[in-house]
Amino acid sequence: ERPDALRRDLVGRKILVSAGGTREPLDPVRFLGNRSSGKQGYAIARLAAQRGAEVTLIAGYTADLADPAALEVIRIRTAGELKEAVDKAAVAAEAVVMAAAVADFRPSTIADSKIKKGADEPDTIPLTRNEDILAGLVRSRRDGDLPNTSVIVGFAAETGDAHGDVLTHARSKLARKGCDLLVVNAVGEGKAFEVDHNDGWLLGADGSETALEYGSKALMASRVLDALVSLLERGGA
Ligand code: CTP
Ligand code: CA
Structure with missing residues (x-):
């Protein structure tokens, strides 16, 4: 279902979307990663392009998603690469949608050769905090x-x-991040990761709180873009 696919309310708008997960290398064969499928971010990027936007998609690791047609796709691997790509592309963007699942931490050192069992095996992995791209x-x-x-x-x-x-956690995250809109997925058993449906809330910096009822990621994408368009038309929050 793509109820708003034909709405052309983003013509000429430059939108940057990040999607998918990052991977933080530990040694040449291992990484710390996450279960992001990239589906929600891809759905937003695709629909924004259908609604007329000039979309740049910065993509991490996804569940084998095909690149959406007719938009620029930049590939990144780590949170550090994502930050560099986002900071660069954000300069031209009128709206930035940070749907990527960014690793909060990376291994403090990357081993040059494969970590082996035995006398030298580590019992902990020291971690370093990654920068918060959105903030x-x-x-x-x-x-x-x-x-x-x-x-x-x-x-x-x-x-x-x-x-x-x-909702309590989401409200304080919105305040902490200072973004204009926070899309909140309620996660629990069988929700949000690797499935085709979500539910949650759209929280605005203006205090608005809209429930996002259970629906497809395409429907979620249209709700997010509706809110984004009304902020763009007001010239920002
Ligand atoms: N994000 C980011 N850079 C990071 C971590 C997160 O830009 N290093 C962005 C994500 O893309 C997302 C938003 O911040 O849009 C919220 O991510 P989340 O992991 O929920 O927030 P955190 O501040 O990392 O909080 P938590 O400790 O709950 O993971
Ligand atoms: Ca996090």
Whole structure:
């Protein structure tokens, strides 16, 4: 179902979408990775192009997704490469959608040769925090370095825990990141990762909270783009 596929409300708009997961190498054959399929980000990139946008897709590792037709695709492997590519492409973008699943940490050192069992085997893997790309974009814009970028969209996959429910965590993430829109997927058993359906919320920096009812990733994409378009038309949040 692609209810808004024919709406041409993004003609001439430059949109940057990141999608898929990053992999952080540990040695020549191993990495730290995540289960992102890239499907949600690809759906947004594809639909934005159908709605007329000039889309740049920065893609990490995905579940074997075909490159969407008629848009520029830049491949990245690590969070560091993703940051470099996003920072470069964001300069021209009017809206940035950070759907990529960015590794929060990388192994502090990458072994030159394969790590072997035996006397020298490690019992822990020291990790170093990766830079927060989304927060960096928000900072750059605040500092006046992204004059073209009026909309910055973040994603969050959240579960409830002892400190609060999904919405509570999502509201504080939106405040912490400072983006204009946060797309929140409620994750739990069988939800969000590697499946074709999501549910969650769209939280706006203006305090708006819209439920995203259970639907396909194409439908989710159209909801996200509807919200993005209305922010773009208002000239940003
Ligand atoms: N993100 C990013 N750079 C990072 C980590 C995350 O740009 N190093 C972006 C993601 O692309 C996403 C948003 O930030 O749009 C939220 O990611 P998430 O992992 O939910 O946020 P974190 O701040 O890493 O919080 P957590 O500790 O819950 O993982
Ligand atoms: Ca994270």
